[in-house]
Amino acid sequence: MTTDTVLDVRDLRVAFGDMEPVRGISFRLRRGERLGLVGESGSGKSLTALAIMRLARRAQLSGEVLLEGEDLLTLKPRQMEKVRGGRVAMVYQDPMSALNPVYTVGKQLVEAIQLHRRLDRRAARERAIELLDDVGVPHPQRRVEQYPHEFSGGMRQRVMIAMAMCADPTVLICDEPTTALDVTTQARIMDLLDRLVEEHDTAVVLITHDLGVAAGFCDTVQVMYGGRIVERAEAEALYRASLHPYSEALLGAAVDLNLELGVPIPTIGGSPPLAGSLPSGCSFHPRCAWAQDRCRTEVPLLREVAGRLVECHRADERAAAVKEETHVGA
Amino acid sequence: MASPASLSLAGRFGGRRRRVPRHGSGTTIVAIAVLAAIVLLCLIGPLFAKDPGVLDNANRFAGPSASSWFGTDQLGRDLFARMVAGGRISLGIAAGATVVSMLLGALWGFTAALARGFLDELLMRLADVTMAIPQLLFALVFVAAFGANTAGLALIVGVLLTPVTARMIRSAVLTELQSDYTQAAVAYGASRWRLVLREILPNVSAPLGVQASINAANAIILEAALSFVGLGVQPPDASWGTLLQQGYQKIYQSTSGVIIPALAIFLTIWMLNLLADQLGGTDDVRGRTG
Amino acid sequence: MSEPETTPSGAAPVPAAPGAPLVVASGLTKHFRLGSRETLVALDDVSLEIRRGETFGLVGESGSGKSTVSRALLGLLPLDAGSVRFDGLEVTRLKGGELRRLRKRMQMVFQDPFAALNRRQSVAQIVAAPLEAHGIGDRASRAARVEEMLDLVGLGPAYRERRPREMSGGQCQRVAIARALALDPELVVLDESVSALDVSIQAQVLNLLGELQQRLGLTYLFISHDLAVVRYMASTVAVMQRGRIVERGSREQLFRSAEHEYTRQLMSAIPAVDPTVERARRRSARTEAGVSSGG
Numbered sequence: 001m002t003t004d005t006v007l008d009v010r011d012l013r014v015a016f017g018d019m020e021p022v023r024g025i026s027f028r029l030r031r032g033e034r035l036g037l038v039g040e041s042g043s044g045k046s047l048t049a050l051a052i053m054r055l056a057r058r059a060q061l062s063g064e065v066l067l068e069g070e071d072l073l074t075l076k077p078r079q080m081e082k083v084r085g086g087r088v089a090m091v092y093q094d095p096m097s098a099l100n101p102v103y104t105v106g107k108q109l110v111e112a113i114q115l116h117r118r119l120d121r122r123a124a125r126e127r128a129i130e131l132l133d134d135v136g137v138p139h140p141q142r143r144v145e146q147y148p149h150e151f152s153g154g155m156r157q158r159v160m161i162a163m164a165m166c167a168d169p170t171v172l173i174c175d176e177p178t179t180a181l182d183v184t185t186q187a188r189i190m191d192l193l194d195r196l197v198e199e200h201d202t203a204v205v206l207i208t209h210d211l212g213v214a215a216g217f218c219d220t221v222q223v224m225y226g227g228r229i230v231e232r233a234e235a236e237a238l239y240r241a242s243l244h245p246y247s248e249a250l251l252g253a254a255v256d257l258n259l260e261l262g263v264p265i266p267t268i269g270g271s272p273p274l275a276g277s278l279p280s281g282c283s284f285h286p287r288c289a290w291a292q293d294r295c296r297t298e299v300p301l302l303r304e305v306a307g308r309l310v311e312c313h314r315a316d317e318r319a320a321a322v323k324e325e326t327h328v329g330a
Numbered sequence: 331m332a333s334p335a336s337l338s339l340a341g342r343f344g345g346r347r348r349r350v351p352r353h354g355s356g357t358t359i360v361a362i363a364v365l366a367a368i369v370l371l372c373l374i375g376p377l378f379a380k381d382p383g384v385l386d387n388a389n390r391f392a393g394p395s396a397s398s399w400f401g402t403d404q405l406g407r408d409l410f411a412r413m414v415a416g417g418r419i420s421l422g423i424a425a426g427a428t429v430v431s432m433l434l435g436a437l438w439g440f441t442a443a444l445a446r447g448f449l450d451e452l453l454m455r456l457a458d459v460t461m462a463i464p465q466l467l468f469a470l471v472f473v474a475a476f477g478a479n480t481a482g483l484a485l486i487v488g489v490l491l492t493p494v495t496a497r498m499i500r501s502a503v504l505t506e507l508q509s510d511y512t513q514a515a516v517a518y519g520a521s522r523w524r525l526v527l528r529e530i531l532p533n534v535s536a537p538l539g540v541q542a543s544i545n546a547a548n549a550i551i552l553e554a555a556l557s558f559v560g561l562g563v564q565p566p567d568a569s570w571g572t573l574l575q576q577g578y579q580k581i582y583q584s585t586s587g588v589i590i591p592a593l594a595i596f597l598t599i600w601m602l603n604l605l606a607d608q609l610g611g612t613d614d615v616r617g618r619t620g
Numbered sequence: 621m622s623e624p625e626t627t628p629s630g631a632a633p634v635p636a637a638p639g640a641p642l643v644v645a646s647g648l649t650k651h652f653r654l655g656s657r658e659t660l661v662a663l664d665d666v667s668l669e670i671r672r673g674e675t676f677g678l679v680g681e682s683g684s685g686k687s688t689v690s691r692a693l694l695g696l697l698p699l700d701a702g703s704v705r706f707d708g709l710e711v712t713r714l715k716g717g718e719l720r721r722l723r724k725r726m727q728m729v730f731q732d733p734f735a736a737l738n739r740r741q742s743v744a745q746i747v748a749a750p751l752e753a754h755g756i757g758d759r760a761s762r763a764a765r766v767e768e769m770l771d772l773v774g775l776g777p778a779y780r781e782r783r784p785r786e787m788s789g790g791q792c793q794r795v796a797i798a799r800a801l802a803l804d805p806e807l808v809v810l811d812e813s814v815s816a817l818d819v820s821i822q823a824q825v826l827n828l829l830g831e832l833q834q835r836l837g838l839t840y841l842f843i844s845h846d847l848a849v850v851r852y853m854a855s856t857v858a859v860m861q862r863g864r865i866v867e868r869g870s871r872e873q874l875f876r877s878a879e880h881e882y883t884r885q886l887m888s889a890i891p892a893v894d895p896t897v898e899r900a901r902r903r904s905a906r907t908e909a910g911v912s913s914g915g
Contacts, residue, residue, distance in 0.1 A: 041788075041818050182845065183681065183846070187888075187902070194902075209818065211893045212893045215895040216891050216895070236895045249820060251893060254893040257892065261851075264827040265852070267824055267827065271818075513696065518799065518802075521753065533739065
């Protein structure tokens with residue numbers, strides 16, 4: 001473990017009785033690194049975030065979540081409360097419901113600030129105004145007295161980001177932060193996050209189903225399927241050529257302005273599996289064009305192939321095929 | 331704006347909160363069993379019990395015994411016999427009132443919800459006005475107009491319960507109308523009747539069940555209250571409310587005379603409330619996945 | 621689907637005249653009163669024309685009025701002003717039974733696949749409902765039609781007795797499409813129909829919609845906030861903002877040389893699924909806009 005690893009997740013599992021929606025996730029995050037957690041419904045990506053924050057009630061967690069060396073899963077609730085929002089903070093998906101409608105924005109910000117800093121109310125209020133200004137809310141002195149319903153969706157999300165960043169966290173987890181926003185607002189919010197984490201050298205875990213958003217923001221991208229990580233690579237490498245058949249399918253199916261017109265969108269049949277009914281062996285095998293007998297019975301392990309981590313029995317073959325293509329194309 | 335993330339939760343648990351019984355299914359069984367026992371007893375009891383009208387001055391205020399399970403009242407009449415006969419009346423009125431209130435309430439509530447605008451306002455303000463009138467006063471007027479026979483009482487109590495029922499049904503229907511499937515039904519050309527009967531009604535059956543149970547419980551209380559003050563069932567008929575009143579007047583001579591009707595009323599209402607809880611269910615079983 | 625002698629509605633099949641206008645809306649205006657003083661202008665003099673056989677794309681963000689347009693076109697919403705002509709018939713002047721009969725010819729697929737299906741009904745009941753509502757056929761013929769529709773959308777007979785909660789979002793949306801097609805409509809309005817679906821499922825459904833359009837000669841009104849998806853689906857595109865259409869044109873026109881500021885804003889905000897491209901794009905967008913604030 002290098003000294004600037006701030007988050008080290010080891011074999012994290014989340015279970016609800018018989019179901020295990022997260023089945024052994026491991027990854028490391030360096031200071032200032034931006035990791036994208038990409039996947040569809042049922043992949044377990046949101047639950048991973050909640051597990052790290054220990055916000056998954058009624059879940060059985062196992063494994064280790066080391067925040068700067070300290071295992072969060074072993075902390076007592078009181079201790080975890082200090083960490084949550086302080087050293088590791090979260091930005092939620094829906095700014096409409098994440099803010100309390102009966103308190104002013106200022107009051108909520110001040111509350112967040114005072115939980116993690118020893119400041120009296122006046123100093124905290126000034127800090128709140130500073131934060132609002134920092135996240136790009138115009139006329140912060142006035143707006144700090146307003147209620148959430150007086151803010152637009154994008155503004156509310158900025159407030160949420162301000163609350164998350166108020167104690168200068170080491171790790172910031174963003175769970176679909178722009179999904180509920182209009183596309184023009186989305187771009188601005190991502191720019192804001194970009195600037196803030198750059199300034200504060202915050203490590204970020206960005207959870208999203210939007211491959212375009214992940215492409216623009218993340219250094220490294222992890223693709224999740226059926227509760228496991230199926231591929232992790234640097235963003236450019238992944239988007240150029242993915243080794244796992246699912247990553248390839250996902251990238252192929254994404255619609256952006258460069259999508260080829262007039263032909264069916266390349267995609268795979270079937271739907272992502274639910275936690276309660278996972279296929280045997282490799283959970284992707286029923287939908288995989290590369291599936292062999294081995295894939296039905298044996299669960300593949302995450303291993304290093306061609307400079308990235310992949311969980312596929314045929315990863316080596318695929319890596320060779322990609323090499324062929326690039327050589328031929330060169 | 332719905333997104334794959336939010337829908338993964340929805341899909342997992344049926345698109346909205348799943349109704350989880352609050353107490354567990356054992357409670358439902360007990361509640362239904364007790365209610366069924368009470369109803370059964372009142373239905374067939376009078377067949378094998380003594381004649382509730384027979385006076386026996388030698389045996390007044392007797393305690394429970396082998397021959398007389400609940401003892402006797404101030405005129406020597408067998409209390410068990412009076413209770414099952416009274417039960418027939420009380421439960422009968424409650425059942426009638428529930429039916430009346432549910433039918434009228436549904437008519438009122440559905441019309442208001444579907445009409446919206448002026449008619450809706452009118453109907454709801456009418457409900458407000460009706461609910462503002464003291465119930466006993468209302469009952470007094472109705473009794474004067476329709477008399478205090480069993481059917482009349484069922485009607486009166488039913489009408490008293492209707493405004494609240496109408497409100498609740500209107501609210502449930504409005505909720506459904508906000509859902510896309512009702513829009514979809516209008517879009518594919520469903521008539522008003524089809525919309526109400528085939529699309530909306532099955533989806534409001536849970537709140538309707540709850541309301542019916544609550545109405546039944548309230549009906550029992552209302553009828554007992556009316557009979558207690560003399561506005562309800564008239565002699566020689568005696569409902570549980572009447573028995574309660576008569577027992578209360580002779581409380582120093584015999585406690586069982588007041589306790590037994592009180593217990594019967596209490597038990598019935600309690601079981602109905604438990605049933606209402608079960609039918610409604612409240613727990614938000616929204617798990618987190620995806 | 622083979623060519624029937626008559627469509628389920630009993631009318632002779634509409635003579636296919638692609639290119640002729642199927643829907644002509646002019647001057648659509650709708651205000652919502654909020655409280656005693658404020659009014660929300662949902663639609664402000666909106667006019668559009670959808671030609672038979674084409675896919676007309678309507679793009680806008682939340683509050684743009686695009687969903688209001690769809691409901692107005694289907695006669696689901698009373699208008700303050702304006703007219704909607706469907707194949708020559710004035711929709712806004714139809715009442716009761718006439719309007720209901722017209723509905724056989726235009727259908728809608730909603731955004732939330734779970735909410736759009738009656739959770740108390742089985743798939744077979746849901747898809748048969750429009751047929752029942754119009755008194756078409758008998759039980760046997762309706763069942764056959766249901767099977768035909770399910771097959772069309774790629775769902776096997778095993779799905780007949782399933783309930784919405786037992787299915788995924790993509791499957792539910794297919795059922796919604798099957799239901800919409802049961803009456804053999806000419807126009808299908810797709811109101812954010814793929815917005816709530818996962819990436820791979822969205823692609824499946826878009827492919828299905830394209831295939832169905834070819835096979836059945838359907839006309840689509842495709843509404844979405846996602847400009848990239850609209851570009852893929854629609855040949856004519858209109859952009860809405862705050863109740864007005866700010867720009868319209870063919871796909872080529874719009875995406876090659878958009879004129880309106882808002883359209884260009886929308887386009888520049890769409891992330892590219894490629895890190896190098898995306899980062900370059902955002903860098904240039906940022907230097908153009910200066911320090912970002914607002915929104």
